[in-house]
Amino acid sequence: MATTAHQGTLRQRSVAGSKKNKDGASSDVELDKLVKAANQRPKAVSENDHRIAFFIITILAFITRFWGISHPNEVVFDEVHFGKFASYYLEKTYFFDVHPPFGKLLFAFVGWLVGFDGHFHFENIGDSYIANKVPYVAFRSLPALLGALTVSVVYLIMWESGYSLPACILAAGLVLLDNAHIGQTRLILLDATLVFAMACSLLCYIKFYKLRHEPFSRKWWKWLILTGFALSCDISTKYVGLFAFITIGSAVVIELWDLLDIKRPGGALTLAQFGKHFAARAFGLIFLPFLFYLFWFQVHFAILTRSGPGDDFMTPEFQETLSDNIMLSNAITIDYYDTISIKHKETKAYLHSHPERYPLRYDDGRVSSQGQQVTGYPFNDTNNYWQILPAGADDKQLNRHIKNHDLIRLRHVVTDTILLSHDVASPYFPTNQEFTTVSLADAYGDRAADTLFEVRIEHGKPNQEWKTISGHFKLIHNPSKVAMWTHTKPLPEWAFKQQEINGNKQIAPSSNVWLVEDISSLPADHPRRAKVAKKVKTLPFLRKWFELQRSMFWHNNQLTASHPYASLPYSWPFLLRGVSFWTQNDTRQQIYFLGNPIGWWIASSVLAIYAGIILADQFSLRRGMDALDHRSRSRLYNSTGFFFLAWATHYFPFYVMGRQLFLHHYLPAHLASALVTGALVEFIFSQDAVEHEVAHQAAKAGMKNQTPKHHLTARERFAGQSLLGSWVATGVILTLVAAGWYFFLPLTYGYPGLTVEQVIRRKWLGYDLHFAK
Template sequence: MPSRSRAARRAEPEHKHKPKSHSVEKDEKKPIEELEVDSKRLSEIDPSQQKTYSKYCTFMTILAAAVRFCFIWYPSEVVFDEVHFGKFASYYLQRTYFFDLHPPFAKLLIAFVAYLSGYDGKFKFDDIGDSYLTHSVPYIPMRALSAVFGTFTVTLVFNIMKESGYSVLTCIFTSALIALDNAHVGETRLILLDATLIFFVAASIYCYIRFYKQRKQPFSRDWYLWLFLTGLSLSSVISTKYVGVFTYASIGIAVVYDLWQILDVKRGNTLRNFAKHFTARLMLLVVIPFCVYLFWFWVHFTVLSKSGPGDNFMTPEFQETLGDSVLAKEAKDVHYHDVITIKHKDTECLLHSHLYNYPLRYEDGRISSQGQQVTCVNDFNDTNNYWEILPSDMSPQSINKTSPVREGDSFRLRHVKTNGYLLTHDVASPFYPTNEEFTVVPAQMLNQSNNMNDTVFKFDPVDKRPGNVLKSKASFVKIRHVPTVVAMWTHNDKLLPSWGFNQQEVNGNKEIKDASNIWYVDSIIGLTGARALYLPKQVKKLPFLRKWIELQGEMFKQNNELSSEHPYASEPQDWPMCLSGVSFWTKNDSRQQIFFVGNIPCWWLECVCMSCFLAIVALDLVTRRRGVYMLNERARKRVYMNISFFFAAWACHYFPFFLMGRQRFLHHYLPAHLLAALLSGAIIEFLFTNNRTAEFTGDRKSIGKISVYKYRAVIVALLAAVVWGFVFFAPITYGNVSLSVEEVKKRQWMNMKLHFTK
């Protein structure tokens, strides 16, 4: 037969050059493809295979629970952002209004668990390191909520891979990437929101896959059920944190693609049928989830019915909808020339002075100033606790003013009983040679020595809102000495000896930022007139949607203003390879610390797998342009319908962070990391599956089959690396092990800022 010319061959349609194996493949048994899987596939699996999946899913769930509940009681102190989310639970239980950047769903769950545990909400989680045991806080049940969500996230990951048609071994490996990841474990065993967020991200993916598998039975009961559950999961994500919009975008891409296929007239769909599909998705993925989202805000406003620390963020009209809390009833505006008592927040002791002086020498031989003692005493009625607050300006025009005292003001304190002024100076305190001694000096002596400036103090507001009127019981401040820049401080670690009547020492702490420097005005003595009267606040009503719109605007405004620097903030380009971490908690005296970092071998493996995926796609697209068909059609569906879906979801959860100007931290990557794990499990099985066309493999029977022994060997090796990585970083995940400097240095990874304590 004569050969054809090159021009004739070029003129032939491209499909004539496709390998004949493609026509044969249609008769071969199809493997399950995610988003292209037969809805009856699970019923076709023999009972023994079903039992195998269930057995290993149960095993992975138990493993996930074990590593998350292990040492969940340690430390029995406030850790990292438990400062915020534990505090919010307390506000819910006391029904006092607060402001936060995140929607209320997950915070309400934490408060509900605390309520079931009998917690009264009095502890306010003010500082990292505050003891739970001392204040009888049921922190273990509150942490257990996160651990439960983290555990069942692993269950969902296993079943996502199962429903996507992957082997049992792939399901085990993929779920292990989450179950034994140090970052996920660390984040899902504390009182935080991310466990709830990540669980519902996984639930959204799982429910949508189950819904899509019903596409051949549209508008059936199961079809509606899984579509509704997808919308409910999406609503829960965005009701936890607003980054849930990234999950909406991920599912939205799949929904748009699905609707585009339904719109194709070649599939026999009418416009009426398309409209029905569109309406069902609109109602169950948008309208109903939005109503659920609004419902949680309605609960939020209903529970928080009393005035609280969030009032100042809202308009006067909004504040008028809040009733007075117990604190608001007792809080009074402090004015200059008021006689007040001042209480230390941590020890709840009152600032005190009396007509006794410090000894000439302390027990260690150091010499004191022999000035009048300033101490702290337990809460009892004693006129030696009375202090008059005066303006810092002693001129005749200012000294008599009776205007309100504001946070941030400079002032003086006169001890009423002895008629002297409080000051601190460069003399060592009784117990702390590096801290300054506090004393009271008579006014006459100060005038003679021209040292009146040494009596000037300043209120540093803890809430960072200088200018607010100082209120008794409600305003927490640090009392800073202006000339020497030290903060007034007391402690009950050690009491003064008999010469100090076993009272607490008061001194000047050079560590201004120390959280134990906080004081507040406990009472105003002899208050009379209008300020002494309690006038019940008239509570007004405001439409729910108006309150919601106002709160949304303030939430977005405050979120955009989170641009200040933080020592553990990081950039998104550092996240996939886990080049940095976050310090959650440290205990220097025992050389223990909790540091948020991922399982490094896993994170690097995921980066390699994503690179392999992009290389496969690029190679396939280029070779097909040249008429070379290396991948069979079923393998291409696996790549473009399933693995590409995981990749698109990962991109939706990762790349938007590059556009944000606010503070960003490694834990923001955890939802994207979950999707990277799904992609990694999928691509590893793909690499060990015969995905070539019959033209390249020469053996049609092996197409679509896994190289079992090679695949098992690789998975076992990778699982060993996963276990090693988890165990290696476990001491800084749980924080229950004292590490030497050498042991800490071994775990120092890239830009991690671990604490070294000799």
């Protein structure tokens, strides 16, 4: 009925317009033909059709994610980390992780709901869940639930964006039948939460943008705030969630730029009105998400009140806020003439020396002092013992505690020499000073100044006493003001591959921090070792938050070591390799994290096609050729362009990262590529040829300013479309994708086991699968 009414309206307007044309009869006949053709087009897809498709896809998503979720019944891959963190939450034991707390808090909440007490710490891959009575299915059900709902959200994104039924099914189907999304959402991992939050942020922003003609209404505010909340959940799960902020932020900047245009179709805004729009978006998309982000850390600190394995990553002041902390009970005030062992906070290496000398020349030709070697050694040894001497040569300070900013000398006990730094280049760093030792005679003679070091306690106060364990400090060479520093690159064989110790001119970095592990000269029954009950201290929330942020960012950037399954971003769109999650030798079963190659290659090809279409259209416009109608170009640039922007902002930033990267980092970008695929298939196979022709004939009839497309609603425009091409393309693509999904299922679900021949058949691009021999 709606279609018929629309055609009648179009007919009446066309006839009215045709009377103004000398050749009106001819134009009227042509338009009659077009209207008749339009009547023969399929009717618009009803809302019920979308609801039925949405329901079916959601059910299939739950089936694919939950099927056989109890297998394997042992710890798999990174479940050793995120399952462990849930246990620590339930035990209120402080831990450290480079990821924000939101996703891990969700796992802890699930554990609390099912009555798990956290007794199992997920120590090793392969540990049995059954033997240790762990409700692992409940834990895995959380990411499976979010993974299934992600498929539903993808469908809703396409539906809300006004795409046809086959386009919605295709985009959701590419995620539904993707082995990587399935595999990552069946285990105790964070990526399901991350991808779901990212998809929700896109959906909420689209619903917010659709209300742009109703600014500051209740619905407008609701979807703005929900967009901010989804973004906050994204970045509160992993820091790569920042990419979603870039996606939405870029779209908002473009939207604000359009609002600033004095010639905008809806009427010009005053600067005061524009300021309200800007402030509302800043409030909903920056300020509120930041408050939500802080909230999860407040919950994190409120739960983790007991000392635990994460203590060492924090400052002594932070550690003193935790009950049962070893620092509170074991810290001992350090006196002059104590013999101590000094440990580097980050690398855990001891300050060490031995009689061997630096070589005359290093490999690059530089000359050393040939002094006694001072190195970092990972094991406790008598060569790690240093006696603290006062700056003067007398014993007047024998029983005095050492305080912040005091000057000291360090005597190496075994070789009876004094620590020294001087203006000679270190073995690996020409800009850093060499550390060595000299005899007592030289230390109190000509080289006296070069043996003086300042004890600078981290965040210390004036006259604060220096203590073992809790007294983190930097040892500053007094004349040159360089800080004693070490790193993990081993020295050559002449130093027994121990760590280099040198003087760092940059004093601020936390890598210069050391601590005194123990006073070896103090007997076990000495009164100074007596443990005195101490009150747990408190710190302001923001101070704890800033300290944790610094530590998280630093350690995240240190994840640069090689990994056998790490991969580079260029390989992800082409699915060149995966990651081995789990193997069972007896049954020849394995879980190999890998996307659906057919789906990934199609989506990657469509991304290239989209870029080609945009470039071709821009070239054509520059040459005065307009091949697209207004509606098609608007959707191609705005809606599909938004999806392409989401893919680009979730993919290209990885090229500038120096940390370890894995295939799962591409999952948010892959979801965006599925959206682009659904949108572009509709663009290619379901062009509104009738409407374009009607507009063209109306223009010929002298109706340029009344082209029918200005009178068509979104629903009516779909009525004139032929979806046959889209249905065929969608059917072909999803059939191929389903075949790829089924073929790689044994690697995704971990069963059944495969023979050698079956494994070899799945090594499409040389995937490093197990049991191929």
